[in-house]
Amino acid sequence: MAEFGEGDTRQVTAESSTTNSFYEFAVADPDRTAITGDVEDISFGSLLTRVNRVSNRLRQLGLRCGDTVAALVHNDTVYWELVLATGQIGMYLVPINIHLTPREISYIVVDSEAKVLVAHADLVAGLTEIAHLLPRNRFVVGTATVDTWQPFDRLYGSEREPDDRSAGAVMGYTSGTTGHPKGVRRRLRPMSPERHATGSVRSIEWGLGSGKGVHLVCSPLYHSAPGTFATAALHFGHTIVCRRKFDPELVLRDIDRFAVTNVHMVPTHFQRLLRLPVPVRDSFALASMKVVVHAGAACPIPTKRRMIAWFGPVVWEYYGATESGLVSVVNSAQWLERPGTVGRSVRGVSTKILDADGRELPQGEVGLVYSHGHFEFEYHRDAEKTAAARVGEFSTAGDIGRLDDDGYLYILDRRSDLIISGGVNIYPTEIEDYLLLHPAVGDVGVVGVPDDDWGQSVLAVVQPVLGVECGRELVDDLLEHCREGLAPYKTPRRIEFSSALPRTDAGKLLRRTLRDQFAAQ
Numbered sequence: 001m002a003e004f005g006e007g008d009t010r011q012v013t014a015e016s017s018t019t020n021s022f023y024e025f026a027v028a029d030p031d032r033t034a035i036t037g038d039v040e041d042i043s044f045g046s047l048l049t050r051v052n053r054v055s056n057r058l059r060q061l062g063l064r065c066g067d068t069v070a071a072l073v074h075n076d077t078v079y080w081e082l083v084l085a086t087g088q089i090g091m092y093l094v095p096i097n098i099h100l101t102p103r104e105i106s107y108i109v110v111d112s113e114a115k116v117l118v119a120h121a122d123l124v125a126g127l128t129e130i131a132h133l134l135p136r137n138r139f140v141v142g143t144a145t146v147d148t149w150q151p152f153d154r155l156y157g158s159e160r161e162p163d164d165r166s167a168g169a170v171m172g173y174t175s176g177t178t179g180h181p182k183g184v185r186r187r188l189r190p191m192s193p194e195r196h197a198t199g200s201v202r203s204i205e206w207g208l209g210s211g212k213g214v215h216l217v218c219s220p221l222y223h224s225a226p227g228t229f230a231t232a233a234l235h236f237g238h239t240i241v242c243r244r245k246f247d248p249e250l251v252l253r254d255i256d257r258f259a260v261t262n263v264h265m266v267p268t269h270f271q272r273l274l275r276l277p278v279p280v281r282d283s284f285a286l287a288s289m290k291v292v293v294h295a296g297a298a299c300p301i302p303t304k305r306r307m308i309a310w311f312g313p314v315v316w317e318y319y320g321a322t323e324s325g326l327v328s329v330v331n332s333a334q335w336l337e338r339p340g341t342v343g344r345s346v347r348g349v350s351t352k353i354l355d356a357d358g359r360e361l362p363q364g365e366v367g368l369v370y371s372h373g374h375f376e377f378e379y380h381r382d383a384e385k386t387a388a389a390r391v392g393e394f395s396t397a398g399d400i401g402r403l404d405d406d407g408y409l410y411i412l413d414r415r416s417d418l419i420i421s422g423g424v425n426i427y428p429t430e431i432e433d434y435l436l437l438h439p440a441v442g443d444v445g446v447v448g449v450p451d452d453d454w455g456q457s458v459l460a461v462v463q464p465v466l467g468v469e470c471g472r473e474l475v476d477d478l479l480e481h482c483r484e485g486l487a488p489y490k491t492p493r494r495i496e497f498s499s500a501l502p503r504t505d506a507g508k509l510l511r512r513t514l515r516d517q518f519a520a521q
Contacts, residue, residue: 020201021194022084023048025237034234037217037242037254039077047080049159054085057157061137063115065090065166066188070114070135071222072096072105072123075244078141078152079221082118083170083231088193090166094173094183095222098123099505104181106130108173111381112183116155124149167196171380172224172322183380184322197235203326203346204232207316209290213238213261216254218246218269220505224322225295229264238262248272252284259288266507267299270307271443281310289314296506298411298429300436301339308332317342319411321397323389325375327351328409341408349373350394353403358391366412366425369401370394400427417511419448421456424489428458428511431482431490435460438481440468445501445509446492449519460492461514463501470497 030045071082086093094112110133117135121142140149173181215233219226241258246269254260292315308315313332319342320326330343345351352360353367361367372394379385389395401411412427419426428446435444443463448456475495482491496518502510
């Protein structure tokens with residue numbers, strides 16, 4: 001991440017190159033549209049007024065720097081009211097996945113020590129059984145009246161700019177695919193929110209394009225990356241087109257209608273876009289698009305080639321994590337030269353590959369990916385897990401990868417997803433990528449299942465392309481396909497079929513769910 005400069009740059013004009021803060025744009029150009037789409041149309045100036053009102057009310061409720069506000073909300077204006085309000089009074093915002101169970105929600109609320117909870121009305125009904133675990137100050141967004149919950153407008157205080165402004169942060173919770181999620185907490189720096197926003201924008205300016213623009217939100221904001229990019233776009237003075245759900249045809253329509261210049265997606269979105277009939281795809285103008293950013297899960301090489309051929313050389317990929325922030329970036333041209341890479345380390349970040357004992361490995365060898373940059377983090381209330389993720393100043397999110405001779409990083413898999421069969425390491429992503437080359441395969445997940453002889457064996461669960469008949473003939477065809485391009489020990493011992501694979505909203509395969517579903521069969 002880029003270093004932050006000194007001083008407060010609040011008093012600048014809207015067209016100044018140093019204006020990289022929502023708060024500044026809202027003062028300099030208050031009538032510019034900030035947010036539109038599925039939500040209300042609201043200007044920068046009106047949004048700033050709401051942000052200030054929330055900031056002042058939070059302080060009235062007794063919250064101070066370092067305290068936490070939790071948000072169980074849809075993609076909505078209220079998300080930015082909360083993230084920008086806490087972001088200017090030194091507090092943490094904890095966005096919560098709206099699809100979690102009440103038990104999982106209560107765990108995050110309690111673990112984060114949230115003093116305020118904000119939730120949309122349709123999400124409150126399921127929380128009755130855990131009401132005793134929720135903070136006393138809880139506010140509901142919407143027209144419904146809910147017992148023990150205050151309407152959201154009760155969270156509005158004075159419109160004036162709050163005193164003693166200082167930068168806050170988002171404390172995202174890890175996905176928890178291998179256990180309880182943990183809050184990734186970064187130390188709050190004694191700096192103005194404008195200065196902090198400027199640093200955030202500079203670090204991902206490559207993903208926003210230049211000058212005025214329009215950012216499309218089509219992923220859940222409670223996920224770290226979509227929320228980060230969308231908020232950075234606001235800080236850059238861009239208008240947000242906000243959608244609650246991903247609809248491939250609507251995405252193309254929005255790009256055409258609003259002249260969208262940048263968007264953050266995941267590979268699953270790419271696949272759904274590419275499945276649209278060609279006449280539908282060709283009916284929309286996409287020339288406004290400057291940057292299509294993707295991350296969140298491994299992107300099959302054929303899928304990405306098709307996206308670049310369609311959208312042009314505007315597809316960028318990055319590698320990062322809630323813990324580390326941005327680690328590496330690669331543009332279309334670089335990726336086409338080295339298919340599969342997630343790029344080279346960004347300025348200010350160092351990347352190493354270490355073995356299980358913490359020793360650095362030579363280029364080309366496979367090990368755990370460690371990075372060190374400008375962000376130091378700790379797992380909230382879990383010093384043991386924090387220490388286990390670190391080797392000196394370097395930390396890991398548990399991904400396995402390698403560096404080539406030119407310093408380009410390749411991610412092979414998660415450490416927790418590694419299959420060890422007969423003492424040999426097998427990387428599921430490699431098998432998935434190869435199976436996706438078969439024309440009958442729409443999606444695929446590979447996991448290791450218990451095996452009496454080998455410890456684990458390879459199971460592939462295939463979601464066929466619509467209209468393809470499942471059966472023994474397809475199994476044999478897929479196995480033959482694997483034998484042609486994979487080593488024998490990587491070829492699946494079993495192939496099963498599924499109508500849909502379990503994935504998160506960010507496109508990550510829930511391997512544990514898949515393993516539990518099929519291992520016993």
